[in-house]
Amino acid sequence: MWEERSQREGKQLYPPCDDCGVVELHKDNLVAARIYQIVRNQVRLAFNGQYSQELDLDFTAVWDTIDHCPDCVATQRNRWDVFERVVAAYHELLRDKD
Numbered sequence: 001m002w003e004e005r006s007q008r009e010g011k012q013l014y015p016p017c018d019d020c021g022v023v024e025l026h027k028d029n030l031v032a033a034r035i036y037q038i039v040r041n042q043v044r045l046a047f048n049g050q051y052s053q054e055l056d057l058d059f060t061a062v063w064d065t066i067d068h069c070p071d072c073v074a075t076q077r078n079r080w081d082v083f084e085r086v087v088a089a090y091h092e093l094l095r096d097k098d
Contacts, residue, residue, distance in 0.1 A: 028081075032086050035086050039061045039086070042058040043055070056090075059087075062087070066082055066083060
């Protein structure tokens with residue numbers, strides 16, 4: 001993320017903390033990571049009487065993004081694999097947040 005932002009802005013940018021360094025992703029995870037960055041805040045909420053509680057990632061948003069992503073190969077298996085990776089990343093980071 002920092003490398004892309006540095007290239008886009010034309011200057012070297014540094015992460016705000018030591019733990020926010022650059023992580024090298026496996027090539028199979030690049031598309032899923034890009035889609036996750038797009039849809040990570042598009043969640044389903046439920047109001048329980050006092051406050052809204054986050055239920056899950058909005059799957060419709062994930063599928064719409066996959067449909068419009070030029071990097072997603074058109075095979076059904078590959079699309080499903082990307083979907084599973086995005087949802088798994090969301091649940092992993094949600095677990096870390098709690």
